[in-house]
Amino acid sequence: xxxxxxxxxxxxxxxxxxxxxxxxxxxxxxxxxxxxxxxxxxxxxxxxxxxxxxxxxxxxxxxxxxxxxxxxxxxxxxxxxxxxxxxxxxxxxx
Numbered sequence: 001x002x003x004x005x006x007x008x009x010x011x012x013x014x015x016x017x018x019x020x021x022x023x024x025x026x027x028x029x030x031x032x033x034x035x036x037x038x039x040x041x042x043x044x045x046x047x048x049x050x051x052x053x054x055x056x057x058x059x060x061x062x063x064x065x066x067x068x069x070x071x072x073x074x075x076x077x078x079x080x081x082x083x084x085x086x087x088x089x090x091x092x093x094x
Contacts, residue, residue: 006088009046013039017078020058024070032070033062039077048084051077 016039023032040055054077061070 003092006046006092009042010085012042013051013081016042017074017081020077021074024067024074027067029062029065033059036062043081043084046088048080051080051084054080 016035020032020035020039023029023035036055036059040052040059043049043055044052054073058070058073058077061067061073
C-alpha cells in the first residue's frame with residue numbers, strides 16, 4: 001500500500017510543480033497559489049518539510065502578487081522534490 005501512495009504522491013507533486021511553473025510563466029497568480037498550496041500540504045503529509053516550506057513561500061508570494069524571484073523559488077522546489085523522492089526511495093529499500 002505504501003508504494004502505491006508514494007507513487008501517487010510523486011505523480012501529483014510532479015504535476016503540481018509543472019502547473020506552478022506554467023502559472024508563473026503565464027502570470028496566473030491564482031493558479032500558482034492553488035498549485036503551491038496543494039504541494040505544501042501534500043509534501044508535508046509525506047514528511048517533505050523542506051519542500052513544504054518552499055511551497056509555502058511560493059504560495060505566500062503568489063497571494064501577495066510578489067513575482068520577483070519566483071522562478072528561483074520554483075527551481076528550489078523542483079530540486080528539493082528530486083532530493084526528497086530520492087530519500088523516500090532509499091527508505092523504501094531498507
